[in-house]
Amino acid sequence: MNEIFYITTPIYYVNSHPHIGHAYTTIATDVLTRFRKLFGADTYFLTGTDEHGQKIAESAAKSGIEPQEFVDRISQEFRVMWPHLHIENDQFIRTTDPEHKACVQQILQKIYDQGEIYLKEYEGLYCVGCERFMDESELVDGNCPDHQNPPELHKEQNYFFGMSAYQDWLVAELEQNENWVYPARYRNELTQFLKAPLQDLCISRPKSRLEWGIELPFDKNFVTYVWFDALLNYASALGWPDGEKYKKYWPHVHHTIGKDILKTHGIYWPCMLKAAGMPVFKKLVVHGHWVVGGSKMSKSLGNVVDPLAMKDQLGVDALRYFLMRDMSFGEDANFTEELAITRYNGDLANNLGNLLNRSISMSRNNFEGCVPPLGEIGELEKDLRNSFSKGVETCREYILAFQPHRALEHVVWLSSLVNKYIDNCKPWSLAKQKEDRERLGTVLYTALDMTRILVGLLDPVMPEKMREARISLGLGTEGIPFEKLTHGLLESGTELPKPTPLFPKMQVPGAEKTPAKIQQKEKPTSAASDEGKEWFALEDFQKMELKVGHIRTCRKVEKSAKLLCSEVDLGEGRLRSIVSGAAEFYTPEELTNRRVLVVANLKTVKLMGEKSEGMILFSDDKGKLILIEAPDEVNPGVTVR
RNA sequence: GGCAGGGUAGCUCAGUUGGUGAGAGCGCGGGAUUCAUAACCCCGAGGUCGGCAGUUCAAAUCUGCCUCCUGCUACCA
Structure with a gap:
């Protein structure tokens, strides 16, 4: 019964x-x-x-x-x-x-x-x-x-x-x-x-x-x-x-x-x-309750999040996933756009979505667009299958114990196992040797088959997305019954449609690429340094409003090791508050009264609770900052070009 | 004030009945790789486990005191 x-x-x-x-x-x-x-x-x-x-x-x-x-x-x-x-x-x-x-x-x-x-x-x-x-x-x-x-x-x-x-x-x-x-x-x-x-x-x-x-x-x-x-x-x-x-x-x-x-x-x-x-x-x-930035969500504070608005940004299923994953059931949890997008990118785009995409792409490229045949399985396959049999049961237990966050954590852990498995087996290398074709099939089949189980486990959380995932795996639209969340039930020879990313990666709002990342990317590779470089047209440069500013006052930002907050005169009839990461190199007194170069049309951001309406330019020699100064005879607000 | 629950890596949190050098994810640093959504994989740095004292061969884990946060409830256990 x-x-x-x-x-x-x-x-x-x-x-x-x-x-x-x-x-x-x-x-x-x-x-x-x-x-x-x-x-x-x-x-x-x-x-x-x-x-x-x-x-x-x-x-x-x-x-x-x-x-x-x-x-x-x-x-x-x-x-x-x-x-x-x-x-x-x-x-x-x-x-x-x-x-x-x-x-x-x-x-x-x-x-x-x-x-x-x-x-x-x-x-x-x-x-x-x-x-x-x-x-x-x-x-x-x-x-x-x-x-x-x-x-x-x-x-x-x-x-x-x-x-x-x-x-x-x-x-x-x-x-x-x-x-x-x-x-x-x-x-x-x-x-x-x-x-x-x-x-x-x-x-x-x-x-x-x-x-x-x-x-x-x-x-x-x-x-x-x-x-x-x-x-x-x-x-x-x-x-x-x-x-x-x-x-x-x-x-x-x-x-x-x-x-x-x-x-x-x-x-x-x-x-x-x-x-x-x-x-x-x-x-x-x-x-528990969702709190926003540590304070209770309430109408009087005006920080009530409209679920329909979030739905448009994340997509319904990803929103459901985030809500279930990020709140330890019973506890209060913090809600911010950034947390939601970080979770989305980490779990859904990079881990699961990419797994689906890479498995299908390789299978399509090497097996005429179809699910490959499963050959002889080895230790790696046995281990993976084992983890999945246990994993499915673990998820079930977490759900029965009303701990959906644990269940989802476990699913993503399983997804990681498949990614590791693929990396270990290096199917892209196997594809180069004719004699490794059977092994290649086994590896790709296993990856797809395990992914199918993940899709089944996530179906209750993301019904629409997992339906799409099933179509990508050539499984049709019907949900997968629980008893079929076991290895070896993917049918070889099934046609795999060309995949499109199920969870396209999203940009975290306000978070520009970190300087480190840019540096790394633009690290000159000996001679061909100009090769990958992006050249801007003059009008691109002119989008930037560079001005001379006069630092009237400057102070340390509380609780921050790096940040200084300056009041800068840009000849606008008011002072701008600008935060700079220079506290390790300059005292507030040293910056006060200096004439500096300021990017004046930078989007306002908050850093450690301080509003920053621009950027003071420094030379940056491997992290060592030196102030770029303007001559004293130039008035605040004058354009730099 | 009472009671309950918390205070563990920069952030969000796991840590069963005390026992191998305290963990995960994200972030950060380095490496490897190129199948894939600049993804994935490997390695690493980072913690006086809120503070003090005690029990014990051994405590993040037990006891007491202190401190901070949250919730419930109030001068009464």
């Missing part, structure tokens, strides 16, 4: 537009699902949108439209985005779906009938932003710490769910079930939280204050608190209590969430399930 795997993303609150956080959770869930499917599981993948609550009502009002129209609009943004990110969810639920509403009411009624929901008068400080009452001790200077404004005093009746009754049960559950919450640190966090007495959960909002929600079945004057409503989507989507899907998939439910909603999923949700008489989820899988 097939293993069954049901996994959900949170349903996203339509108060904000889709961003990288949503994209990461959803892509991770998609990748995990596709891997499980590859391993033969019967999978079901749910995502959707959370659409009730006060913030939605307010946002709608602000936009001057009805809440329903508002949520329709934003929900649609999520729904249409997922296919663009190669997400293959089985269902998209909305909490405004009639089936969901019915389910929520039914469960509320059930718990109410059991006597676990009661009415209580409550007076307290209410923060509209948080949509909850706050304890005075939570306030900072009288303000809500999250929303920076004072909560309002509210007195009202509300319904409460007797969650506190489940505290002991939940503590025991967490204790017994070591892997219930993954990674374990989040389990610790919940355990820690449960050391304090659990409060009952307020699950209603009076309609006088908020109408946008699901009406309580036992009191028309109230709607349901949005979290109570939202969490139930995981079950309502499957047709609780009698739906076929519910019966089949519910016992195998996994929830992927970001660490920001740990408490709702780790505390409220199991208590709710217990009260509703449902089995609790099998596993809560918690991931």
Whole structure:
């Protein structure tokens, strides 16, 4: 019997537009699902949108439209985005779906009938932003710490769910079930939280204050608190209590969430399930957040990365790869364009893409455009095959342990093995000897065959790119079944189309070629030094704006051994800040007041946090810098040519 | 303040129950090579494993104290 795997993303609150956080959770869930499917599981993948609550009502009002129209609009943004990110969810639920509403009411009624929901008068400080009452001790200077404004005093009746009754049960559950919450640190966090007495959960909002929600079945004057409503989507989507899907998939439910909603999923949700008489989820899988340059990604900081923008730059599949590879699942991870492109170039372009390209090219050139025949195999082939059999299993284990980053690391390591194998066997040399033809075939076949396995392993992460790769290998468009990710199954004689680079190498933005690289490249090779040299036309030179500058002040750049930052007068009526790597050769005092040559139309860059709007020219003798000076009688701003 | 998790090569991080000279990728330096996307392959430099003290024949790995960062939570364990 097939293993069954049901996994959900949170349903996203339509108060904000889709961003990288949503994209990461959803892509991770998609990748995990596709891997499980590859391993033969019967999978079901749910995502959707959370659409009730006060913030939605307010946002709608602000936009001057009805809440329903508002949520329709934003929900649609999520729904249409997922296919663009190669997400293959089985269902998209909305909490405004009639089936969901019915389910929520039914469960509320059930718990109410059991006597676990009661009415209580409550007076307290209410923060509209948080949509909850706050304890005075939570306030900072009288303000809500999250929303920076004072909560309002509210007195009202509300319904409460007797969650506190489940505290002991939940503590025991967490204790017994070591892997219930993954990674374990989040389990610790919940355990820690449960050391304090659990409060009952307020699950209603009076309609006088908020109408946008699901009406309580036992009191028309109230709607349901949005979290109570939202969490139930995981079950309502499957047709609780009698739906076929519910019966089949519910016992195998996994929830992927970001660490920001740990408490709702780790505390409220199991208590709710217990009260509703449902089995609790099998596993809560918690991931960290993407941070940008060390600071949290937030709207207020204006550093939210738009996943669709990144998609255009990297390509969807490479973005998926980067997100999965660079975040240690569960930890926070840093996100920058440079990191993404470095990862892309290193793993995808240079290692895997180039492997595919070189293997196919050599096979085509030597075997009439076809997959070569496999001859007798030797030790090298045996070793490689061995590593791959183990490697495939290792990847599977990492995925089952919710460590996709480890799995991908391993795949690239395997890819390197094939590159090494090729280098060891030197097929380009074998091709020169007629008598080595059989050996040549064996080597190239092996390289292609192993590459095929890599393509199979990466299919869940990069479905479109790996489809292209399969076509390049003459395998057709169909995915490769897991049991075929084993050596020797490539068919000799299959025609190989002319390859084009699957992952063309990208330029890291802002990173010019390093001086060392240029030097190395232009190292004169004795006599023929002019041979490879590129000559510029005069108009090319004139693109550069060279000017005389006057260094007014100069100081060392903090924490940098090499950098000096100068304020330079270029006769522009303002001073430019220019960073130079000369601190090893000049003190700031020595540079102050000098007249120098400046490249004035160089793109502004930041070096060690300092803005640099140009370049001061030095002679560079094997790294030893000497300032090029202009005569004192030349005024700042004068052109040099 | 309490609790949890971190502080390991320039950067991002691995390091199982303490035990051969502390690792990977990227970056950097050198070499080799030319099939390939100036890719690949080999070699190398670089670390007081946050600090101090202790346990031990032996500690990045255990204990205590200190320090810094992150998260949760708050005057209460």
